[in-house]
Amino acid sequence: MATLLYITAHPFQHDTYSLSVGEQFLKSYREAHPNDEVIHLDLYRMDLPQIDADLLRRWGQPPSGASFDELSEGSKAKAIRMREIVDQFVAADKVVIVNPVWNYSIPPVLLTYMDAIIVFGKTFGRADNGRRGLGGLIGMQKGKKVMHIQASGTVLSHGEFEDMEFSHSYIKAIMKFLGIDVQGIFVEGTSEKPDQAETIKEQAIQQAIRAAQQF
Template sequence: MKLLHLDASILGDHSVSRTVSAAVVAQLKDGTHDLEISYRDLADAPPAHLSAAHIGQGEPDATPSDLETGQAMLDEFLAADIVVIGAPMYNFTIPTQLKAWLDRILVAGKTFRYTESGPEGLAGGKRVIVAVSRGGHYGPESPASAFEHVETYLRTVFAFIGIPDPEIIVAEGVMVGPDGRQQAISTALDQAAHLQAA
């Protein structure tokens, strides 16, 4: 069984989403003896932004190495049985590095296709777990819930390619003082520790 672990935070060792995503991977590894793990740090080696060459339109304005990297990312995703993503909220949405990765895996004919009855996801059967960190409070009961575009966006994206129920662990309020940060981390780590093994 193959697990793909992705982190997108730019904060390195200070990152809450990295802490939680690592705990998720550790929990799954402990419960699965044959788990093969690959790791990609999207902040350390960010994909280039999407260009016309990536979707076969217009002049080829992407370098061969960039196209090869995009293909490698798609191949990694397609080969994975489980995908674990560390996804912090930056300015109400996902980091640009994570968006660039998503642009490499949302590929017509590979992870989705258009049919007469509408789009059809082709990447079903994968387990996706997302560790989300948010500086403030943006949950459904929060007055700021309409500003939340990480969890909602990722649920939409993965449903579109055939993964309708990604598991989301949220560390919320990490910038609301030291106590708030610790409580957010503790709650998220507790959820990670109770994840069902692969």
């Protein structure tokens, strides 16, 4: 039995382009993998601490700074919650990330989640055989699968605005840093071609149904 994290980053809960495709992916996945555990993380409705002054003071400690026992109760709660989030990500075998594109980027809650899972010693570490990756660091999450489902009103995967695609490229770069390959399903161009929006969505849904069966 595998564990799949289904991560949604949208203030709405249904009836958006990204969520509609994501829901069909999940339905098809459950049918193809009935024994797998699926955990839904709704980032807009979960306890997701931001990196703030309290958490920054914890980075690199010990040996410098206050010990965990010396922190305030609020700081302890944040540190524990951040550890729970990264441990949950590490334990998952597969991850699906579903989000819209806003202003050519990902929603802020998804960036906050990514900050929570990029943790030295948990998801990346130092390479043993010379310098690799970013300053000799190496991802520790090889073998995990990630599917990224993204909706954008503008076509970003190719064409005129390709150099303004900062959403999937960010997810892909971070996951590569962690040692993970990413697959992508894009629902794009719905604002540019509103008369074709339903067709664009349906094409992405069919792609998602096929991909889920093999994921």
